[in-house]
Every structure is written in C-alpha cells, then in structure tokens.
Amino acid sequence: MSELRISSIETRGVPGKKRYAMVIDLRRCIGCMACQVACKAEFDVPLGVFRTWVPYKVVGKYPTVRKMFMPRLCNHCDDPPCVRSCPVEATYKVEDGGFVLQRYERCIGCKACMASCPYNARFMLPRHRSYTNITSVVDKCTFCHHRVSQGMVPACVQTCVGRSRIFGDLNDPGSEVSYLVNTLPTQVLRPEEGTKPHVFYIGADRNHTEIGRTIYDPSDVMNAERVMFEKNQRS
Amino acid sequence: MGDYTVFHLMPWSGAYAIYFFTIGISAALFFFSTRSWFPTGQALVPIRTSAAYVSFALLAISGLLLIGDLSQPMRFLNIMNPAYLNFASPLAWGGLNLISFGIASVLYIKALKQNDEKNAKFFGVIGSLLALGLPVYTGFDLTVHQNRPVWNTPLMPVLFVAMSLVSGSAVAAMLAKGKEAALAKLRWHMLWEGGAVGVMLIALLGTTAYGGSGSELTFILMTSGSLGLIFVGLGILLGTAAPIAVLLTSFGRQHAGILAAAGLLLVGGMALRYSILIGGQIVQTYF
Amino acid sequence: MLEMTRRTFLKISAGTTAAAVAVPKVLHAMENELGGKDFSPVTLAERLAIPTNCHVCNIQDGAIAFVENGRIVKLEGNPEHVSTRGRLCAKGNSGMWYTYDPDRILYPLKRVGARGEGKWKRISWDEALAEVAQKLDAAIKEDPNTICMKYGRNRSGGVIDRFMNTLGSATVINHTSVCESSKKIGMEPTWGPDIETPDFANAKYILNFGSNIMEAAYFHNPYSQRITEGVAENNAKLVTFDVRLSNTAGRSDEWIPVFPGTDGAVALAIGHVILRENLQDTDFIDTWCNVSTAELKAHYKQFTPEWASGLSGVPAETIERVAREFALTKPATTYTYRGPAKHLYGSYNEKATMMLSIMTGNVEKRGGYCMPRGMGWPQPQPEPPKPAHPSAMAHPHEYPLAGHKVSHLLPYFIAEGRQKINVHFSYQDNAVYTNPGAQAYWGKLYRDEKLIPYYVALTPFMGEEAALADLILPDCPYLERWEPESMPNSLWPWLGIRQPVIKSLGESRENRIMMRDIIWKMDPDGKRGMKQYWNFKDGEDYMRQHFDNVPGLKEAGGLDFLKKHGVWPIYGKLNPRTGKISDRTGREIVPEYGLHMKELSASDMTGTSVDGKGTIMKNGKAIGVRRNGKNYVGFPTGNRLINIRVDEWAKYGFNPMPTFKQIPWHKDMKDDEMVLTTYKINVHKQARTASVKWLAEIMHSNPVWMNTETGAKLGVKTGDLVRIESTVGHMVTKAYVFEGIHPKVVAIPTAFGHWEYGRLATLKLKEKEAGEFGATDDADLNNVWWEDKGVHPNAIIPTVVDPIGGSQGWYDTVVKVTKAGPNDKYGDVEGSWEKHLVAAKETMRYAYNGDLHRKMHPEMASWAGPASVKPGEGGGHH
Numbered sequence A: 001m002s003e004l005r006i007s008s009i010e011t012r013g014v015p016g017k018k019r020y021a022m023v024i025d026l027r028r029c030i031g032c033m034a035c036q037v038a039c040k041a042e043f044d045v046p047l048g049v050f051r052t053w054v055p056y057k058v059v060g061k062y063p064t065v066r067k068m069f070m071p072r073l074c075n076h077c078d079d080p081p082c083v084r085s086c087p088v089e090a091t092y093k094v095e096d097g098g099f100v101l102q103r104y105e106r107c108i109g110c111k112a113c114m115a116s117c118p119y120n121a122r123f124m125l126p127r128h129r130s131y132t133n134i135t136s137v138v139d140k141c142t143f144c145h146h147r148v149s150q151g152m153v154p155a156c157v158q159t160c161v162g163r164s165r166i167f168g169d170l171n172d173p174g175s176e177v178s179y180l181v182n183t184l185p186t187q188v189l190r191p192e193e194g195t196k197p198h199v200f201y202i203g204a205d206r207n208h209t210e211i212g213r214t215i216y217d218p219s220d221v222m223n224a225e226r227v228m229f230e231k232n233q234r235s
Numbered sequence B: 001m002g003d004y005t006v007f008h009l010m011p012w013s014g015a016y017a018i019y020f021f022t023i024g025i026s027a028a029l030f031f032f033s034t035r036s037w038f039p040t041g042q043a044l045v046p047i048r049t050s051a052a053y054v055s056f057a058l059l060a061i062s063g064l065l066l067i068g069d070l071s072q073p074m075r076f077l078n079i080m081n082p083a084y085l086n087f088a089s090p091l092a093w094g095g096l097n098l099i100s101f102g103i104a105s106v107l108y109i110k111a112l113k114q115n116d117e118k119n120a121k122f123f124g125v126i127g128s129l130l131a132l133g134l135p136v137y138t139g140f141d142l143t144v145h146q147n148r149p150v151w152n153t154p155l156m157p158v159l160f161v162a163m164s165l166v167s168g169s170a171v172a173a174m175l176a177k178g179k180e181a182a183l184a185k186l187r188w189h190m191l192w193e194g195g196a197v198g199v200m201l202i203a204l205l206g207t208t209a210y211g212g213s214g215s216e217l218t219f220i221l222m223t224s225g226s227l228g229l230i231f232v233g234l235g236i237l238l239g240t241a242a243p244i245a246v247l248l249t250s251f252g253r254q255h256a257g258i259l260a261a262a263g264l265l266l267v268g269g270m271a272l273r274y275s276i277l278i279g280g281q282i283v284q285t286y287f
Numbered sequence C: 001m002l003e004m005t006r007r008t009f010l011k012i013s014a015g016t017t018a019a020a021v022a023v024p025k026v027l028h029a030m031e032n033e034l035g036g037k038d039f040s041p042v043t044l045a046e047r048l049a050i051p052t053n054c055h056v057c058n059i060q061d062g063a064i065a066f067v068e069n070g071r072i073v074k075l076e077g078n079p080e081h082v083s084t085r086g087r088l089c090a091k092g093n094s095g096m097w098y099t100y101d102p103d104r105i106l107y108p109l110k111r112v113g114a115r116g117e118g119k120w121k122r123i124s125w126d127e128a129l130a131e132v133a134q135k136l137d138a139a140i141k142e143d144p145n146t147i148c149m150k151y152g153r154n155r156s157g158g159v160i161d162r163f164m165n166t167l168g169s170a171t172v173i174n175h176t177s178v179c180e181s182s183k184k185i186g187m188e189p190t191w192g193p194d195i196e197t198p199d200f201a202n203a204k205y206i207l208n209f210g211s212n213i214m215e216a217a218y219f220h221n222p223y224s225q226r227i228t229e230g231v232a233e234n235n236a237k238l239v240t241f242d243v244r245l246s247n248t249a250g251r252s253d254e255w256i257p258v259f260p261g262t263d264g265a266v267a268l269a270i271g272h273v274i275l276r277e278n279l280q281d282t283d284f285i286d287t288w289c290n291v292s293t294a295e296l297k298a299h300y301k302q303f304t305p306e307w308a309s310g311l312s313g314v315p316a317e318t319i320e321r322v323a324r325e326f327a328l329t330k331p332a333t334t335y336t337y338r339g340p341a342k343h344l345y346g347s348y349n350e351k352a353t354m355m356l357s358i359m360t361g362n363v364e365k366r367g368g369y370c371m372p373r374g375m376g377w378p379q380p381q382p383e384p385p386k387p388a389h390p391s392a393m394a395h396p397h398e399y400p401l402a403g404h405k406v407s408h409l410l411p412y413f414i415a416e417g418r419q420k421i422n423v424h425f426s427y428q429d430n431a432v433y434t435n436p437g438a439q440a441y442w443g444k445l446y447r448d449e450k451l452i453p454y455y456v457a458l459t460p461f462m463g464e465e466a467a468l469a470d471l472i473l474p475d476c477p478y479l480e481r482w483e484p485e486s487m488p489n490s491l492w493p494w495l496g497i498r499q500p501v502i503k504s505l506g507e508s509r510e511n512r513i514m515m516r517d518i519i520w521k522m523d524p525d526g527k528r529g530m531k532q533y534w535n536f537k538d539g540e541d542y543m544r545q546h547f548d549n550v551p552g553l554k555e556a557g558g559l560d561f562l563k564k565h566g567v568w569p570i571y572g573k574l575n576p577r578t579g580k581i582s583d584r585t586g587r588e589i590v591p592e593y594g595l596h597m598k599e600l601s602a603s604d605m606t607g608t609s610v611d612g613k614g615t616i617m618k619n620g621k622a623i624g625v626r627r628n629g630k631n632y633v634g635f636p637t638g639n640r641l642i643n644i645r646v647d648e649w650a651k652y653g654f655n656p657m658p659t660f661k662q663i664p665w666h667k668d669m670k671d672d673e674m675v676l677t678t679y680k681i682n683v684h685k686q687a688r689t690a691s692v693k694w695l696a697e698i699m700h701s702n703p704v705w706m707n708t709e710t711g712a713k714l715g716v717k718t719g720d721l722v723r724i725e726s727t728v729g730h731m732v733t734k735a736y737v738f739e740g741i742h743p744k745v746v747a748i749p750t751a752f753g754h755w756e757y758g759r760l761a762t763l764k765l766k767e768k769e770a771g772e773f774g775a776t777d778d779a780d781l782n783n784v785w786w787e788d789k790g791v792h793p794n795a796i797i798p799t800v801v802d803p804i805g806g807s808q809g810w811y812d813t814v815v816k817v818t819k820a821g822p823n824d825k826y827g828d829v830e831g832s833w834e835k836h837l838v839a840a841k842e843t844m845r846y847a848y849n850g851d852l853h854r855k856m857h858p859e860m861a862s863w864a865g866p867a868s869v870k871p872g873e874g875g876g877h878h
C-alpha cells in the first residue's frame, strides 16, 4: 500500500500485520444508544465516563429538520499522540491489530494522554465501580481487544441495531471494512491532527464534525446539564 | 458537537497552574542565587541564601503538588523506572529534570552553607541549567499537544522561561528587603523580561486569533469570554502592562514602586499561567 | 445441524481448555463472529452464556445472558433468534439492573402506619400467604368478582388468567386501553390481526403515521434493524408523520408535521388522490375486500386534499405528491403505532391509514404490509373453568366494541360504585404513575381504604403503586423467571423461553409460584377443587407442560431444546458478513408471503358449504373464501375477507366505512392554547427504568419541547420555567425550545419525575441507605452526577375514551402555556380528583349511548339509536 507512513508504529498496510478498523455508517445510525450501553456492560464502565458515546445534533429549520447522530469512540489512531505522551508507557500500541491499550497497573494518573487525545476518547476512572477493582487510572475504548482476539466483534458492533458499526481488518482486502473504505467516500475526525484515525465514518458532514458554535451559546444546549456534570464530576 | 448528556472535563485542572507558578519561581530564584557568585551578579549577593532556600522550599511544594495531582500518587516512582520510561514524553524528561534539579539544589545549598565557592559555583551552574529546563519542559508539556489551541506553538517553552524569570525576579525583589543594588538589578530584570512576556503574548494572541475554528473560538473565550477577565484583565493589563508602566515611572525606581510592580507581576504571572492552561482546554470539552 | 466453526475447530485441535491468562494472540480470521460468546476483559475467562428472552420492555427479543462469578454482567441478543439476530436495544443491554437494583424488594412487606407513609415490616411468606388467603376467602364468600386483578405487562403465558379463574373472578383489568387498544380495534374487524408486520427490509416506500419505531413501538429493535436495511440497502424512502421530531422523524427522508389527531384526514385524502387518479390495485380490492373499487371511489370523493390540509396543516401538494409516490412505488407499506390511535376517535384514524396499504394491494407482498406470524403453546391440564358471572368493570356496557377493555375508567367506576372491590391486586402495572390522572387520580383511589379495602402489589420494586399497597409480595424480575414467549416481530414465527439465568434473589418468587402458593394456602388438601389446577413442582415443570408436546419442537427435544437455544425453530446462522440469517447455502432466508392465498386442502374442504359471497363455511365457522375457482384461507375475519365496511360498527351508530372525526375541542382552540402530547424515548421504558443507572444517565429529565416560534411568542428560552395548565391541573417544568416540533404542540416524554421507585429514580441517594428491602448496594451510584429527575405530566392529562376502541386519548389535551410566575416552582404538579372524575364523565358522553354520539355522526342519521341494540350484543375481539 502506498500509505505514507511517518511513525514506526503504524501498521496500516504492513504485510503480515492486522490493522483493525471500525466503519460507522451514519446513514444507518438511528441513535438507539445500544452501543453505548453494551459497552458500559461489557467493561463495568462507571457513571460519568464513556468508552463510546453517541451525540446528536438537530439541523435545519421547521419543518425541514433532521437529526444527525455521530457515534464516537477511541480512533485507535495509527500514529497516536496519547502513546507518545505517556511518560511510563502505560498506554501502548499493540502492533498486530493496531489496538491502543492501557496497562492499568502502571498508570500514574498524570492525564497527559488525555490532554493529548484530540477526541476526548480517554477518561479517568472514578474511585467507585460496581464490581471491577481497577479504579483511579485512565481508561478508554480497547476496540474490545479481549473479544476480537477470540474471534468476536466488539460489543458495540455486536449489538448495533442499525448495523451502523462494522468492524474488521483493513489490511485484509477481502474484509467488509476494506470493501467499504475502498468503495465509498469515508471521513475521519480531525484528520488535520495527523493521528490517522481508524474509525471511518460514512456520511459524516464536516459541518457537523467541526467544533461547533454551541460553545458561544451554551444556553441552547441544555447548559444546566453541563453545569451539573462539571460540578458533580469534579469532586 | 451535540446537545447531549455526555460531557467532557478538562484533563488538567487549575491546580496545575499553581505548580507551573511555583516551579517557575523556584527555578528563577535558584538562577539568581547562583548569579550572585559571579561578577555580573554581585548586586544579588544579599538574596543569595534566602533565594536558595525559598527556591528549595518551592521546589518541594511543587513536587508535592505534582504528586498530589496524580490519581495514583504512590506510583510517582514509576516515572523513574527505566523499564517504563518513554523518552517521547516531555513528562518523562520533566520528571528526570525535576529530580536532578532537586539533587543539584541540595548539593548547592550544602556548598552555600559551607561557603564553598567552588562547589557552589559548580552546582549552581549545573542547577541553573536544570532550572532552565523546568520552565522549558513545562512549556513543552503544553506545546506537544498538537490538538490544543494556544498550547501548540513553539512560543510556549520560551514564554514559560520568560514568565519564570519575571515571577522569580518579583519574588527576589521581595526578598531583597530594600537592598538598593539588588532592587535595581531586579527592576531591570522585571522590565526586560516583563517586556519579553508582553511581546510573546501579542504573538500568542495573533496565532490564536488566526488559527482555525478551534483556535479562533479559544481566542474569543480568552479575550471576551469566560476567561477574558483573568487573561486580559489580570494577566495582560494589570499583571504585565501595568507593572511595566509603573517601573518606567519615577515611582517605579523607588523601593515601594518596585515592590508594587513585583506584586502586580506575580498576580499577572499566576493569571497568565492559569488562563493559558485552561484556555487550551475549553474548546475541546465541547467536541 | 452443527457447523464446525473456526473456533470450535481450534479448540478441538488444541485439545485443552483455553484458560487464557496471557494476552491471547490475534487469530487470523476473515470476519469476526457477531455474537454468542463473551469474555471477561479483566481475566479473559469465557463468560457463561444462558439464552433467555428480554423483557425490559414488552417487545420480547431473544437474548443471551452472560454470567461471571455468579453475577449477570452482560446481555446480548440471541444470534440464533430469527427476529433479534443477536442485537438488543439500549434498555435490553441494561436489563441486569432490574435484578441488581439496590432498592429491590427481596422479601414480603406488610404496611405499618398509614397507606403510602412508607413504613414497612418484613414478614414471612407464610404470614403473607395466610393473610392473603384469608382476605380472598372472605371476598369469595361475598362475590368472587370483588377480587380485582389489574395487570400491565403479562407474559406469564396464561398464569394470571388461571389464577383469577381459579378464584372465580372475572374482574381482570389489563392496561391495553392506556396502551394502543384503538389501533387494535381499528384493525381487527377489518382484516383480523391486531397489528401489521411490514416487510421493511424489502420495501421501497414506507409511510409511517405516528410510530416512533426507531425508539419505541412494536417492535423497536427487530424493526429498526429492518428499516435501516430497507433505507440503506434497498433505497427505500421513509416518510414519517408526527407532531414532533422523534428520532424516527429525524432519521426519515421526510418528516411531515401534522396537527394532532388529524392523521386520519391526511390518510383519507391520500386515498382520495390514489382513487381519483386510478392508482389503486383494483384487482386486489375487488377480490379480497367486502367493498368494491367503485364503491370505494364513491366513498372517498368527499376526502379532498384541500379538506385534509385545512384540518392537518399538511399542504395539499404534499398530500398529492405522497399519494402518487406511495401508490406508484412498489412494494410499499404503511406503518402506524400510537400516534394516530391515541385520540378520541383513534380507531377511525387507524382504519384510515391501513386502507392505504389495502387499496394499493400491498397486503402480504414481499416488501409490503404483512400479517403477523406467531406461535402458540398448550396449557397445562386441567384448566379452571371461566368465572360464572361477567364483571361490569371488565367489559363496561357503554363500550361494546372495545374488545381490549377500558381500564382507565376504573377509578370512575369504583367511585360510582359500579363494582365493589374487596381485594385488589396489581401485577406489573403502575397506574398511579402511568395512567391519565396518575397521583392525583389513581393515587387518591389507591389511598382510599373505603374504595380499595385491601391492596396487594405483586412486584419486585417500590413503584408509585406498590408504595400504596397493604402487602407487597416480591415477584422476580425477568432474568429470574420461567415464561413462554412468542411475538410476531419478524416474518418468521418462533417460540421462545424466558428461563432463570440465576437463582432468584432473596425470598423473591416468580409469578406462577407465588400464585400457586396462594391457592395452595387456600386449598391445602385440594378439597375445594382449586389445587388441581396448580399441580406443578416448579417453574421448569410448568414449562415442560407447555413445551414438551408442541409438534416439531417435541422431536427437536422440547423444553430441553429451548433451555439450550432459547428459541425454536432456528432458521439458519447469523452471517457475520451481512448481519442477516443465512441458510446452509449462505443465502439470506426468505419468509413466506401471501398467507391469505394459501389454498385449502381437499380434507379441509370436506363438509364445507360456500355462501353467495364465496365464504367457505365449516361447522358454522368461516374457514376460507372461494375466489376464481380456488379455495383460499383468506383473512382471519368473520367472513375471511378484508372488511373495509365494518357492519358491527354501524350497529352502534358508528360509521362502518373509513372516516375521520375532528376532535371537537380542537376546533376552536384559542391563540394561546396548544395541544400537549406525550411520548416515549429510546432509552426508557415507561414507569420501570428510571432506576436503571445506565439509562438514567443518558436521560434523566424531560423538559417540555416547544417550537422556536412558540418560544419567541411566549418569551421563553431553553431552560426557562413554564407553567402548563389543563382542565384538570397544572405543572411547572423547564422548556426546551427548538425547531423540531409543530408550533401548536408541546411535548413531554414519560419515564421521568418519579416520586417513588427507589433512590435513583427519585434522586434520593443520600437520604436513605441502599438495601432497605434486602438488596445489595451498587458502589457506582456514588458516581451519579445529575440532580434533575424531570417532571411527570400524567396528573394534568384527563381521561378521554375512544367510544369505539375504548382507548385513552393521550394526545388530545388542550393546555395553556405561560412563563412561570413567581410562585411557580420547578416540579410543581397539581391535579384534582374531582376534575378528573368530571373529565371521565364528560368523555363518556361520546359513547354509543351518550348524548354526543349522534351529534358526532350526522352521516348515521338512519341509525335506530342505542335502544336498537341489546346490551352485551356485539362484543369486541378478544
């Protein structure tokens, strides 16, 4: 493949290596939130933090109005700044597959990786959790490495009601993700950051994936919720 | 993007700004103390000891702040574990720098106490280089995040060095306790370094205002938005422009004037660090 | 047919159990499997998989529960299930929190203190059973019908009816009239089934009237899968009529806002255009319907697009365009859910919409409007006889066509003394929250010890209803129960099972066990003849009696097959490349279409007679219809045809033909008046999910939606407090002002604003300790960050009864909306018992024997009046 490779850890197109990717077909996403909840269950993800989330936007003027959903998760970047910025290699990349993963027992909780991720894909685990005793370290989507390595799709893909999420090996020219990425126009989030995201969207409108104007007019976006969140999540 | 109940917090809270502040002062005071051993720094002899002690105290406080801010404070030693170390991370370098600076400080203070000029000079120079590294790495720590407006400019390390020196001279001026020569020297420092900070801020505002949607929004938030009062009001006007103006008047050559300017510069130094730290993070919480 | 998968092959060849401890090597596979297995992300150990059936909502999707260290940690769709195809919705994915709700009730509770005061005493099952048995005995002595059972979701497979029949009471009240009953009544007399099963995946045009299928409806999960397939893979056009931008409307190719309650007019006008332009399927109408194309054309002349436009606000051009698109694009289907039906004359609206699929001949076609396919199972024998006397409350005489009852008139009936109650049971039914009037009406009824002397709630949760009970018997949530299941949620019929995934927690007992125990207490030695109907060891034994003799299933292994697979039959394998079920050859399985065209066999035909209209009669029952010399089974109606004209309706002075009635009080609404609508959202299930943390986190409050134009007029911005006033009460809530709603409509979803249902639903996590009733705490609740629980609108929604279908007119409430005043507080809700009674009385004036009935039906001037029909005659469809 003629992909320009800058960093030595990139595995897209490297012979003999897998490069898993997710394609999210926004034409099929109905915003059902099944993915978001399935992911919570899979990992006992605590309240207030998300490995994946599905924001929406209402666009247009009455009566021509539409709702756009935009599932989000870690992009398992081929050149991930989070891996670069971790002082102790607690976040690292699995070469075969391209997963960006965490070593929980090593993480010191400096949050440098969070600051460096352009996608807000990382979060600090709170002190309390239902039944898993990994807490107070940074966590994120793992592309369900524990399932994928056992021949299963990720949990969010498994339950996706709209079959909007498709998962597979992009280095395998016969996979469905290869087919989609090679035959349809796809978009990635914030390509200008040079991270080489491996979550590809079909039908994402750049007008909606840019940082929005909602920032200047926060009252319009249920600001009360945000204020509540910031207040109670900090403590 | 959307109006939904999934929100994001800033990874680095305001507490980091206090750390930036204290570590910057610590570094500069060490530098001033060291300078006093050299001919051009004669004027600073009166603050040699106090600056060294305050520097060390602030270093200790900074270290505790930094460790306390980790969600796993007990694991701070991981940063020194060679098996874990990631040299691509400025934080890793920063950790090593901080520790070696601490060692250099101890050795320097020991020499200072024994009035051992040779060793004091030796460890002073080593320590000063390491001290210079502290604001440099702090700046790098921000710069490397290519996705962050305000932070992602080559200016950051230089700006942090300048801010370190300004805040350091302001504290040093307070330590100088009316020693005219020292004050004059420090006034000179405050003036030039304050000026340098001012110039860099103008450059920073320029790159932010013209840096694409995320940067432009950040510019709006930092100037007229929620951070406007802190960044422009306290940081630029009251904390940088005003003290420079005071220092340029005849009052600014007097003892009281210098101290007033020093006070303002400290307020400004804290406000600038805070708003630069926070400013670089606001917009992304909406993404 | 056991296919050797790549993984089983690897496992066998490895010869050891793969207890993975190190990070496993990535396997080299083409496509990863879509489901059926799960692993712990921490230990990498495989989680134990047990198939069961989801019941977080009432759609009943096939599921698998995964268990780790004895705890249910994860749920997913059953990949062998033809309808669910391995997927669950957001609610289904969080179903384990019904089981692990820290406020769950794990032992019998007896009220101490006043009703609703919240003081409870733990008692033993034996004490509880003795008390209930004694109350029931006394009631039976007076009149068995004084025992009332009010149930909501009842998936017990007949256990509740068995219980009430054993007691001899006919006072069994479901919740269907607050649900969708006018949809059912609009459809049943016309073509038989109470619901359609559109073939969305193969349709080219989908015309959706007021169903929010991408969030709710029957059948959200399986149908959303197929609609997205239709839209994305088959290029179908999806057009949605709704009063607000539901997710379905927002994801449709076209959202057409309508004024509330006017879908019927729009549908009739679409029909008018189709018939005027001769775009109908004449052959289908003339062959299969009881009205000819010519008659239909004459009848539809009156329903012009201009007329409908005036009522609905939908431009006449839009109506004409949609009519042409719908009629000319084949295959096409309509779909509806509660939007058109939940109005005063909802049955008429439903009928008008289904006419479009009928007149274009899309019925039972690939990609069209198909009949539901379900499966039954035998009941354990012997069965108790039906009660001796009908209950005046279960089938009120004013509503002879309302075959699904009129449950929401219960407080009115009890207050007026129509039926005395001695013992009241509630089962999976929270009328105090979910019914019109809510706390102001039902709450008052349930608190009144004169009207309801003894109230037993059968429930695992302290809902608003249970909080008013005298005794609470702890039922099990669905992951701990045995239940038979079948739902027509795809074009392939199936039988499924709900089986306990873990042993029931605490002292909770599933419905059939707890009801058996009550009966055994009443008739310990079987002398009263009651015990014989409750002759089973446990839930599993009961299931054997259901399943072990189902033809076909029996050969496959009966109950044991279902325990292993969760569903029967298995039509194929989930194809990881397509997400669809493929047969052995790798092709997608194809359903059977044209059920009505199945021909009767020679043996079917023996002993039959054929009447003038071609109906084939056998033993006094219509079993088919003769058309063009062939004997078809036809449709499951009285005459085996589609009855465009429903003669039964005419008997009671209702228009038997497709028609529309405007809601009288919508006619001259003032400028400052609006219609309040209420709806469901994707992540909640009516009364029961506010304490499910993952769902509550996504949505925990429900500001009232308002159009930007309306907001500007009222001076209201998002977040501002508004006061909403109806004829029966008022409420104060926050506004959400945006573009996605009709300017004359305000909308508030249900599922929020609880005042009971545990500490999370009421956001009283700090006020009380977890586990008040024996359950274990969830440390994660320390992370709850929201402080807003929303406001529930039902207290200000008055009772409205569709005189035909008996259904509640949820979407008809006229309200005045203003900026909140200085004394208005967020969360204020006030309703009046008296005013609710007045509203109930008022709405009964539209009943066939009420004084407004004739006025509403000038076209039925020749009807001889209510005296012409004997009470009890007619009767609906059950």
Ligand SMILES: Nc1nc2c(c(=O)[nH]1)N[C@H]1C(S)=C(S)[C@@H](COP(=O)(O)OP(=O)(O)OC[C@H]3O[C@@H](n4cnc5c(=O)[nH]c(N)nc54)[C@H](O)[C@@H]3O)O[C@H]1N2
Binding pocket: C057, C058, C059, C179, C180, C209, C210, C211, C212, C213, C215, C216, C217, C218, C220, C241, C242, C243, C244, C246, C258, C259, C260, C261, C262, C263, C337, C338, C339, C340, C677, C678, C679, C680, C681, C682, C683, C684, C685, C686, C811
């Ligand atoms: N997520 C979820 N799914 C569920 C349920 C749940 O609680 N949550 N409940 C289940 C049950 S019991 C039921 S009955 C179904 C109900 O499923 P649906 O009927 O699909 O859902 P509702 O929200 O009751 O109403 C549907 C829509 O009718 C609209 N509407 C109101 N008035 C009118 C009108 O006059 N015309 C038109 N065209 N539209 C109108 C509302 O805005 C709403 O979007 O859902 C089932 N599925």
Ligand SMILES: Nc1nc2c(c(=O)[nH]1)N[C@H]1C(S)=C(S)[C@@H](COP(=O)(O)OP(=O)(O)OC[C@H]3O[C@@H](n4cnc5c(=O)[nH]c(N)nc54)[C@H](O)[C@@H]3O)O[C@H]1N2
Binding pocket: C151, C152, C153, C175, C178, C179, C180, C427, C428, C429, C430, C431, C434, C435, C458, C459, C460, C461, C462, C463, C464, C466, C475, C476, C477, C478, C678, C679, C680, C685, C686, C687, C688, C749, C750, C793, C794
């Ligand atoms: N405002 C507004 N109101 C509505 C609607 C609306 O759209 N808007 N929708 C209406 C519709 S369509 C319907 S169908 C009704 C539904 O109304 P209901 O029939 O009341 O149904 P649910 O809310 O599903 O659950 C009722 C109760 O069941 C109990 N329960 C939960 N799980 C279990 C269990 O496992 N076992 C037992 N024994 N009990 C259990 C809980 O106490 C819960 O409170 O609501 C109606 N009300």
Ligand code: SF4
Binding pocket: A073, A074, A075, A076, A077, A080, A081, A082, A083, A100, A116, A117, A118, A119, A120, A121, A122, A140, A195
């Ligand atoms: S999305 Fe963020 S967390 Fe994920 S790999 Fe990229 S930079 Fe790292």
Ligand code: SF4
Binding pocket: A085, A086, A087, A088, A089, A090, A091, A106, A107, A108, A109, A110, A111, A112, A113, A114, A138
């Ligand atoms: S928070 Fe943990 S994973 Fe992130 S950079 Fe720091 S040590 Fe690495």
Ligand code: SF4
Binding pocket: A038, A039, A042, A051, A052, A073, A140, A141, A142, A143, A144, A154, A155, A156, A157
């Ligand atoms: S891939 Fe796995 S971890 Fe990532 S969002 Fe999906 S379910 Fe969550």
Ligand code: SF4
Binding pocket: A028, A029, A030, A031, A032, A033, A034, A035, A036, A054, A069, A071, A159, A160, A161, A162, A163, A164, A165
């Ligand atoms: S499960 Fe699929 S369809 Fe549903 S919100 Fe997630 S991505 Fe969209």
Ligand code: SF4
Binding pocket: C054, C055, C056, C057, C058, C059, C060, C061, C087, C088, C089, C090, C091, C092, C093, C219, C220, C221
């Ligand atoms: S729609 Fe969701 S909650 Fe309802 S049965 Fe299906 S998966 Fe369960």
Ligand SMILES: [Mo]
Binding pocket: C178, C179, C180
């Ligand atoms: Mo319902």
